[in-house]
Amino acid sequence: MGEAIVITSGKGGVGKTTTTANIGAGLAQAGHKVALIDADIGLRNLDVVMGLENRIVYDLVDVVEGFAKLKHALIKDKRFENLYLLPAAQTRDKTAVSPQQMIDLVDRMKQEFDYVLIDSPAGIEQGFKNAVAGADRALVVATPEVASVRDADRIIGLLEAQEKHNPFLIINRIRPSMVKKGDMMDIDDMIEILAIELLGVVPDDEAIVVSTNRGEPAVLNGQSRAGEAYRNITRRLLGENIPMMKLEEDTLFGKLRKMIGFKG
């Protein structure tokens, strides 16, 4: 019996889909059998991020409505034999599926896969409720900006209300140079405010744009800092104890300041 993990955030555009694709690819690379569900019905994107948009025949709604079999709707990844995508329907909306139908679907998929990752849509309405319904665990993605942190806090409250306890935080798109200047909240600030456990920190990285352009998850790119961050996140999810990666080398100046005791 596998585990279902929902990736959610409240606010749109903070990196849910990218995170889902990268953790999915990371888990598959580690040898696990993984299925990704795009729960963003009407605005599907996980297919393009994975580079699988040309292979879609059936979708989630087809399966739920009994129009297609699950095994016919699942698309096998190009790179990994053990990675599959269940795409969202593009011409329907969030009300095409109910939370109970999602629970049934996810439970079925957990029989077959080690990990079922559910990419949640933005918002707190039915799409979010559907995405969360069948999940055993939740990962909350937030960027170090007030709007994102505020929405993440709201989502954490809603997850609690749905009995999805102890979600993990993924801080995305942090910019070390801005953190250093005091112009961006750092990891400690975010944890202090949101008061949940940190799973990982992903630095802002142009390689993500390039990898999305190509439809190849950055986690497979050995040169990318964000890719490295996602590899670490994947290993932590698997229970390994991996230290948080250093976002930037300490400068002589920084060390000096720390030595003297000024706050940095």
Added chain:
Amino acid sequence: MFDLFARVFGRDDASKEVAKDRLRLVLVQDRSSLSPQALEDLKNDLLKVISQYMEIDDQGFKVEFSRNENTTALVANIPIRNVKRKSL
């Protein structure tokens, strides 16, 4: 030059501090799920209770969230006009 100075000594006006302060306050309201209307109701209830004991200037009466250091508090500022004498 100022930038260098600020970086050496750490700045209290760093924009992330502003962000954190604003977030803390707004999250108190979000988390308590107190709508502005609910806060107004709370204020009126308080006014009613306290008015039984003293005469309050209800124009100057204010209830709001405030933050200092590490705590968030619900602060009520209640200007007193007159304390009622208890009849024995």
